[in-house]
Amino acid sequence: MxxxxxxxxxxxxxxxxxxxxxxxxxxxxxxxxxxxxxxxERLALVDFGSQEAVARLExxxxxxxxxxxxxxxxxxxxxxxxxxxxxxLRSDNVVEGNCAEELLQNSRxxxxxxxVAPPGNIPLPKLDEQESFSQS
Amino acid sequence: xxxxxxxxxxxxxxxxxACIDHSSRHGRGAPTGSRxxxxxxxxxxxxxxxxxxxxxxxxxxxxxxxxxLEVHAQxxxxxxxxxxxxxxxxxxxxSLVSFFDASLPGTLPVLNRRCVEAAxxxxxxxxxxxNKKSLFDRKHYFYADLPAGYQITQQRLPIAVNGSLAYxxxxxxxxxxVINKTVRIKQIQLEQDSGKSLHDDLRSQxxxxxxxxxxxxxxxxxxxxxxxxxxxxxxxxxxxLNSARFLARAIDYEIQRQIRELxxxxxxxxxxxxxxxxxxxxxxxxxxxxxxxxxxxxxxxxPPLLLYDSESLPAxxxxxxxxxxxxxxxxLPELPSVTREKLVQQYGMLPEQSLTLLNEVGLxxxxxxxxxxxxxxxxxxxxxVLNTFLGFLKQQNLAVSxxxxxxxxxxxxxxxxxxxxxxxxxxxxxxxxxxANEGKTPAQIISEKKLELMQDQEAxxxxxxxxxxxxxxxxxxxxxxxxRAINKLIGLVRKATLSRAEPxxxxxxxxxxxxx
Numbered sequence: 001m002x003x004x005x006x007x008x009x010x011x012x013x014x015x016x017x018x019x020x021x022x023x024x025x026x027x028x029x030x031x032x033x034x035x036x037x038x039x040x041e042r043l044a045l046v047d048f049g050s051q052e053a054v055a056r057l058e059x060x061x062x063x064x065x066x067x068x069x070x071x072x073x074x075x076x077x078x079x080x081x082x083x084x085x086x087x088x089l090r091s092d093n094v095v096e097g098n099c100a101e102e103l104l105q106n107s108r109x110x111x112x113x114x115x116v117a118p119p120g121n122i123p124l125p126k127l128d129e130q131e132s133f134s135q136s
Numbered sequence: 137x138x139x140x141x142x143x144x145x146x147x148x149x150x151x152x153x154a155c156i157d158h159s160s161r162h163g164r165g166a167p168t169g170s171r172x173x174x175x176x177x178x179x180x181x182x183x184x185x186x187x188x189x190x191x192x193x194x195x196x197x198x199x200x201x202x203x204x205l206e207v208h209a210q211x212x213x214x215x216x217x218x219x220x221x222x223x224x225x226x227x228x229x230x231s232l233v234s235f236f237d238a239s240l241p242g243t244l245p246v247l248n249r250r251c252v253e254a255a256x257x258x259x260x261x262x263x264x265x266x267n268k269k270s271l272f273d274r275k276h277y278f279y280a281d282l283p284a285g286y287q288i289t290q291q292r293l294p295i296a297v298n299g300s301l302a303y304x305x306x307x308x309x310x311x312x313x314v315i316n317k318t319v320r321i322k323q324i325q326l327e328q329d330s331g332k333s334l335h336d337d338l339r340s341q342x343x344x345x346x347x348x349x350x351x352x353x354x355x356x357x358x359x360x361x362x363x364x365x366x367x368x369x370x371x372x373x374x375x376x377l378n379s380a381r382f383l384a385r386a387i388d389y390e391i392q393r394q395i396r397e398l399x400x401x402x403x404x405x406x407x408x409x410x411x412x413x414x415x416x417x418x419x420x421x422x423x424x425x426x427x428x429x430x431x432x433x434x435x436x437x438x439p440p441l442l443l444y445d446s447e448s449l450p451a452x453x454x455x456x457x458x459x460x461x462x463x464x465x466x467x468l469p470e471l472p473s474v475t476r477e478k479l480v481q482q483y484g485m486l487p488e489q490s491l492t493l494l495n496e497v498g499l500x501x502x503x504x505x506x507x508x509x510x511x512x513x514x515x516x517x518x519x520x521v522l523n524t525f526l527g528f529l530k531q532q533n534l535a536v537s538x539x540x541x542x543x544x545x546x547x548x549x550x551x552x553x554x555x556x557x558x559x560x561x562x563x564x565x566x567x568x569x570x571x572a573n574e575g576k577t578p579a580q581i582i583s584e585k586k587l588e589l590m591q592d593q594e595a596x597x598x599x600x601x602x603x604x605x606x607x608x609x610x611x612x613x614x615x616x617x618x619x620r621a622i623n624k625l626i627g628l629v630r631k632a633t634l635s636r637a638e639p640x641x642x643x644x645x646x647x648x649x650x651x652x
Contacts, residue, residue: 004435009390010379012484015551039429040431043276043429043431044276044431045278067443068356077618079271079434080271080434080436081436082436082438082440082441083439083440084439085439086439086442086457087247087438087439087440087441087442088246088247088253088457088600089247089248089249089456089457089459090215090220090246090247090248091249091250091456092248092249092250092251093214093215093220094214094215094220094221094222095215095220096215096219096220096234096235097220097221097222097231097232097233097234097237098219098231099233099234099235100228100229100230100233101230103230103233103235103238103240104230106238106240108243111341112229112343113228113229113230113344114229114230114232114334114343114344114345115230115343115344115345115346116341116342116343116344117280117333117341117342117343117344118280118340118342119335119336119337119340119342120342120343121278121279124492
């Protein structure tokens with residue numbers, strides 16, 4: 001499941017902005033470059049943290065790659081495991097809300113019923129500014 | 137969090153600076169959006185403009201610009217797109233927020249039926265093909281007013297595609313000529329809106345209110361330039377455009393900026409810029425580092441959205457759970473283009489007049505009320521409403537609803553004019569008085585100011601005779617054949633009657649006397 005998600009993520013990244021139907025391939029050797037790792041870390045705010053983690057990612061991708069062995073010629077791609085389910089339509093009535101006090105308890109800092117956030121996104125340090133584990 | 141939103145996109149039409157080229161090429165894929173709460177205007181389109189901003193320089197006529205608009209409009213509904221929280225303008229911060237809106241784990245989106253209907257209706261009004269199956273996706277990015285870290289949208293397969301909008305604009309020196317244009321609508325999609333951020337620069341923090349985003353109608357413009365015949369150039373996205381005027385200025389500026397940059401050997405970055413309306417220029421936005429990667433994935437919690445028409449409607453289906461496109465089509469109100477055409481046919485007005493009538497809030501209703509209550513000719517009503525009435529409104533910057541003159545008062549005035557109880561000059565005067573003295577009726581003003589047309593033919597004849605005798609020189613001019621001299625005499629008689637005689641009647645009488 002996680003492997004599949006990672007695969008979709010890589011495909012989306014490799015395929016650029018054209019959504020996730022691109023056919024771009026990851027490296028043949030199965031290595032994931034430091035550049036890709038940095039990009040993923042920036043996009044998803046995950047921290048691979050170690051070479052072992054990257055190796056695990058590469059193994060997962062190799063595992064998922066075995067899906068290619070299936071012949072899908074002429075098979076309609078499945079977009080969602082929910083494709084046979086009915087999408088429930090809710091009536092346009094107000095039935096929720098009015099729980100600001102409860103919600104604000106989740107926030108470390110609150111100012112007059114507003115959540116408090118930093119002034120903008122705090123950028124991650126760049127690859128060369130941080131110690132890169134892949135080089136150690 | 138987010139109120140529901142419809143996003144629609146008009147792909148750019150290509151136009152060169154010096155001439156208007158109507159061919160359209162594929163532009164940006166941004167749909168018109170409507171968010172929950174107050175759907176106003178569906179798509180906004182970049183106004184046509186000829187060569188503007190700055191003197192034409194060498195080579196400028198060889199550039200073509202492509203403009204695509206992403207319009208975000210909020211849907212008018214009671215509750216949000218994916219939750220049952222209220223959609224309301226003014227409310228204490230975070231008071232209209234459910235657990236789902238706050239992105240608490242374990243919550244799921246539940247689609248609002250009314251929003252689906254609104255999207256279908258918008259698609260139909262814009263001549264789109266309604267996709268009987270559409271899908272929801274997640275668009276990931278980080279920002280404090282998007283607590284989930286993603287926005288649910290419809291990127292792959294939106295609810296409506298391939299529409300068009302026909303519109304009219306005024307051109308010419310006096311903006312009196314009307315030309316018709318069309319813009320393509322690439323797609324319309326339903327999507328969540330974000331919350332609202334209030335930037336507190338003093339304390340270096342941002343305050344987040346997840347009730348709803350700001351602005352019921354927002355437009356982002358995507359702009360690129362290229363040489364005709366060559367591939368499309370790199371586009372930039374300009375955000376923070378809050379009015380049609382800023383939209384036009386920002387697009388003008390950005391096109392010029394890109395041309396200048398390229399002509400100087402520079403390159404255009406695929407970046408997001410915002411419009412500084414004080415300086416009249418676009419600037420790169422902070423917080424946006426290079427090209428965004430949104431990592432689109434299918435929304436795992438929502439099955440495909442299926443729509444039906446009368447043919448495909450499954451028998452015995454719960455009406456609450458199905459949306460019938462044909463039924464919604466029947467509920468479409470009369471579209472403006474149809475109304476305008478009817479006005480032209482029914483009242484013999486010019487297309488540009490019907491355009492003006494529909495472009496002013498409340499004016500059409502006012503016009504129709506006057507028509508109902510008066511026996512004057514429709515053309516007269518049209519002229520009075522569009523010239524006199526509207527003129528006064530514009531002069532004092534008033535809306536139709538704020539007018540001191542009611543449609544009944546104007547109808548009464550036009551009746552009196554029609555019956556020839558007063559002259560047209562007197563009618564104008566009465567109108568001015570009506571405007572200044574709310575509450576008085578035309579009849580009152582006429583009797584107070586003694587503006588009734590003279591009914592006494594003899595008295596008028598005597599005045600004409602007296603005028604002729606007092607101005608022998610002018611009489612000579614008339615007899616000599618000077619065509620304008622008679623107007624002078626008419627004017628003199630009119631003044632003598634205190635505007636209580638029609639110029640045409642005076643002229644006839646004078647001519648009779650002069651020829652005898």
